[in-house]
Amino acid sequence: MGLRERKKLATRRALREAAVRLTLERGLENVTVEAISAEADVSPRTFFNYFATKEDALLDDVPVSLDEEAREEFVAGGPTGVFTEDLGALLMASLLVSGDLGRQRADIALRRQLMDREPHLLPGLLSRFHDVERSVASAMAERAGVPLDDARSQVAAAAAMAATRQSMKGVPEHEEGVDELRARLGEAFRTLGDVFAPGRRG
Amino acid sequence: MGLRERKKLATRRALREAAVRLTLERGLENVTVEAISAEADVSPRTFFNYFATKEDALLDDVPVSLDEEAREEFVAGGPTGVFTEDLGALLMASLLVSGDLGRQRADIALRRQLMDREPHLLPGLLSRFHDVERSVASAMAERAGVPLDDARSQVAAAAAMAATRQSMKGVPEHEEGVDELRARLGEAFRTLGDVFAPGRRG
């Protein structure tokens, strides 16, 4: 990777982090693009070369698609062959980007603080989850060999994302490992089975 | 209802409809608040007495909470006592506001056109669904007699809303009655059971 691209990444990161920090300090309405840019040592005009809106900068590190490798394995029917197991693995691999769990927890906690302080960021966050949801739906359809816009896949994907969101909610509070997070996800899946398949227990 | 309140409702409606119509005609970026206000015969400043943003006006008729009556019946364990049945009834009663199905279908179709033409409205729409989702979760928790922030209820509510969204997608295309819509919702619920309760088939 050349100097140019590294610099761009650094600038983008600096802008994002400045935006997040200032917003948590003062609240978004008291943070101007000018202030963010100054913090990142670029001109205000440059900010808009990177982000279309202030909000975009704040949510820039939220994943919007699946991990390509994990997706391929899922579509191929792996890694275990058990649908809910593999689905969980796909989601975990895609949404827990950094290998470092400590940093991961910090990121999630930070995002949570942001949402608490600035609730109108929630639509943007949900929209990004929705993007992932569509990717999940298409991956499911591919794996099952049905059309990409299959209704069953879309419903299942939406439910899976809901379960994922819910599982991630408790993360910042508890000191838990990746395996425990996966357990929580599995439990959420089981809840869905319990609720929507009544009388089919055991 | 006094004259004052009726007038306010009329103004709000006029602003919303003007905003929707103009947006579908020219695209949102080519529609100014000034133009919308002119269409509704109020001053631009008045627009902002009703809506915080242009986008808010466009999504003003999207429900954000449950029908109060239906909610009470659901919490009390009715109307049938079968969970998924009652959940479907609650959602149908809350999201299909107008008794007139023809108008309902027109509204949904209009909203769909809006989303096609202006994708950046999607976050706002999802956010409103999310509000409903939280109401559904609390209603479920109440009915089950568990704490309001119960994780299982929240997962189930999110999945239920996903199923509802999916069921509504086909509405504008097909000429179908309310009963057929309910059937589609029931099918979506069954899909969830199938997917997340493997090996538990009846």
Place this chain on the structure above:
DNA sequence: GAGAAATATTGCGCGCACTGCAATCGTTGT
């Protein structure tokens, strides 16, 4: 019905988000 109280509408001014354009600066390949 007339006047007072409450509330809605409006005009004005302002800060700032966001954009197109053209100039400039820094990076990259020959």
Place this chain on the structure above:
DNA sequence: ACAACGATTGCAGTGCGCGCAATATTTCTC
């Protein structure tokens, strides 16, 4: 070194969104 490319910046402009004070309209009281 020089050319080619791409990123940064300044400038000017549009329009959103809001606080405030003035005005118009409805509602309440007698």
